[in-house]
Amino acid sequence: EDQVTQSPEALRLQEGESSSLNCSYTVSGLRGLFWYRQDPGKGPEFLFTLYSAGEEKEKERLKATLTKKESFLHITAPKPEDSATYLCAVQVAGTASKLTFGTGTRLQVTL
């Protein structure tokens, strides 16, 4: 069975305190790994797609990396506006674009 596990469940950082979120996966054949950001009362907002081990993508203070078993979302010098829930999802080969989501990491960045 395809599984996606995110850790930690919640993370509290001070502004400027860098950290990483983890997404580990067990799938039969990875077609793509997606990172989303979700604000309270809103739908998930697409951030990145990673396709193969060793790939990296960056956007402002966020950098996503991928290995054969997990992905990391690195947050460098976070600001309060980075506070949100970050979701990881995998697309498995042969599943017609369906995504399997993790339960998310709730990030709070304080002044």
Added chain:
Amino acid sequence: NAGVTQTPKFQVLKTGQSMTLQCAQDMNHNSMYWYRQDPGMGLRLIYYSASEGTTDKGEVPNGYNVSRLNKREFSLRLESAAPSQTSVYFCASSDRGGNQPQHFGDGTRLSIL
């Protein structure tokens, strides 16, 4: 630039009532999806439509039906609502082809008493 629009945003139903959740996208995407999100659980796929005229079951289809009305619109129907269907429902769409990201609406918050 609306993207994916869901209506209504909130709804309260009584057990046994029926309801249709509406979703429309203006990105000319071929594929559309319905998910539910519950506390402590990841988004779970209810139904999806790979292209106009086709629909398929996802992970949790029981108690739901869908209609792909045209390329833009994909509706989700609860025929006889149950308290276990209290959830936040999200619609998403994506372009044709593998690895295309899905783009989400802001959800319908549904409570069933």
